[in-house]
Amino acid sequence: MEKIIVQGGKQLKGTITVSGAKNAVLPVIVASLLSDGACRIQDVPRLTDVETICDVLGEVGAKIKIIDAHTLDINCNKINKFEASYEYVSKMRASNLVMGPLLARLGKAKISMPGGCAIGTRPIDLHLKGFEAMGARIKLEHGYIIAEAPRLTGARIYLDYPSVGATENIIMTGSLAHGVTVIENAAEEPEIVDLANFINSMGGRIKGAGTKIVKIEGVKNLGSTTHTIIPDRIEAGSFMVAAAITGGELMLENVIADHLKPVIAKLIEIGVEIEEVGNGLYIRASNPLKAVDIKTLPYPGFPTDMQAQFMSLLTVVQGTSVLTETVFENRFMHAEELRRMGADIKIEGRSAVVEGMNRLTGALVRASDLRAGAALIIAGLAAEGVTEIGNIYHIDRGYDRIVDKFRSVGANISRS
Ligand code: UD1
Numbered sequence: 238m239e240k241i242i243v244q245g246g247k248q249l250k251g252t253i254t255v256s257g258a259k260n261a262v263l264p265v266i267v268a269s270l271l272s273d274g275a276c277r278i279q280d281v282p283r284l285t286d287v288e289t290i291c292d293v294l295g296e297v298g299a300k301i302k303i304i305d306a307h308t309l310d311i312n313c314n315k316i317n318k319f320e321a322s323y324e325y326v327s328k329m330r331a332s333n334l335v336m337g338p339l340l341a342r343l344g345k346a347k348i349s350m351p352g353g354c355a356i357g358t359r360p361i362d363l364h365l366k367g368f369e370a371m372g373a374r375i376k377l378e379h380g381y382i383i384a385e386a387p388r389l390t391g392a393r394i395y396l397d398y399p400s401v402g403a404t405e406n407i408i409m410t411g412s413l414a415h416g417v418t419v420i421e422n423a424a425e426e427p428e429i430v431d432l433a434n435f436i437n438s439m440g441g442r443i444k445g446a447g448t449k450i451v452k453i454e455g456v457k458n459l460g461s462t463t464h465t466i467i468p469d470r471i472e473a474g475s476f477m478v479a480a481a482i483t484g485g486e487l488m489l490e491n492v493i494a495d496h497l498k499p500v501i502a503k504l505i506e507i508g509v510e511i512e513e514v515g516n517g518l519y520i521r522a523s524n525p526l527k528a529v530d531i532k533t534l535p536y537p538g539f540p541t542d543m544q545a546q547f548m549s550l551l552t553v554v555q556g557t558s559v560l561t562e563t564v565f566e567n568r569f570m571h572a573e574e575l576r577r578m579g580a581d582i583k584i585e586g587r588s589a590v591v592e593g594m595n596r597l598t599g600a601l602v603r604a605s606d607l608r609a610g611a612a613l614i615i616a617g618l619a620a621e622g623v624t625e626i627g628n629i630y631h632i633d634r635g636y637d638r639i640v641d642k643f644r645s646v647g648a649n650i651s652r653s
Pocket residue numbers: 259260261263331357358359360361362363364365398399400401402403424428541542564565566
């Protein structure tokens with residue numbers, strides 16, 4: 238099993254170019270299932286999650302051509318299967334996003350039921366409620382969810398919770414339904430706006446993406462397009478926290494600062510200097526840092542996908558910080574690993590109480606999920622001695638060449 242090995246103590250200094258967003262590219266690749274034309278997708282990050290979603294599309298008959306390291310051509314003119322098997326859905330929960338487009342294109346979709354995962358049970362009831370409201374019949378058989386709809390009709394759908402995946406699945410389905418679909422209490426994440434822009438560039442009619450009310454006017458068919466993926470705000474945020482914990486200085490290129498507002502605000506509150514420079518961000522941590530409280534919320538609140546990285550940072554910031562996780566249950570697995578590095582963290586229900594200390598010490602640790610993995614690298618960068626991180630397949634799912642990027646700004650980090 239491969240490991241990432243970090244020798245702590247180096248201040249990061251230099252420039253990093255942020256890759257295309259994982260959480261945007263996955264739904265965009267899936268949405269090309271809606272098109273009977275040719276889709277070119279640019280600024281695709283190199284991630285194992287991208288490989289998995291391409292395998293899912295290949296399984297249903299899509300033709301995918303790799304043009305270069307960051308460009309894909311996808312043609313879904315002749316999709317002919319309506320099933321996403323257990324092999325893929327168990328590897329990556331976002332595979333369930335193909336359900337809506339398959340239902341819309343083929344009138345039927347069969348998806349392995351998502352099981353539990355490291356960060357909570359993560360049901361997809363809101364996705365299914367949306368399909369039902371549009372006229373689909375849903376049944377569960379042998380561990381699979383089967384949705385059937387000879388004809389999908391636009392509907393008014395109120396989401397009990399602004400789920401990112403449910404909003405995306407309903408937008409995609411509604412794009413080829415008869416009539417108008419309105420999603421109320423929709424998720425407002427920037428990745429949803431990127432998805433809507435992609436569908437609209439194929440001839441879709443989606444309005445209000447990025448707000449609580451999204452209106453989708455169904456069209457008969459969607460055609461060809463070229464689309465560039467937005468920068469990854471969570472990758473950018475992870476490097477910002479890494480700069481902060483090492484007392485370093487980084488210039489991040491290819492950033493949309495607007496998407497990072499809650500992350501920037503927290504880092505400034507902690508005492509980090511941040512400046513917008515063109516389409517980039519300059520980060521410097523030279524002052525003493527202060528403890529803060531953080532509560533994760535749906536966008537535009539503080540992202541749950543940044544909670545673990547901030548926890549690493551706050552373990553070495555003097556004072557008491559409280560991190561409250563409201564989006565996912567059971568998303569504190571990294572706390573146990575950080576304790577192995579000497580951190581003082583107590584979990585009290587949905588909150589983690591962190592008592593900042595002078596420094597962490599390197600240890601053997603394991604990534605329990607993607608962001609937990611990034612948090613352990615960040616902790617290792619500041620720890621005394623060597624940190625060896627196992628289960629790094631989690632990290633490869635969502636960070637494009639993270640070891641190379643950290644090395645390029647002076648980190649002592651390698652894979653072995
Ligand atoms: C997406 C992101 C993930 C991020 C999360 C929250 C992708 C590929 N993944 O995941 O990185 O952490 O948004 O910002 O974009 N829920 C239900 N019923 C549903 C759907 C969701 O109860 O039908 C619950 C979930 O269990 C969870 C919460 O809603 O507690 C948020 O989930 P959701 O917004 O759907 O996240 P994902 O789309 O899975």
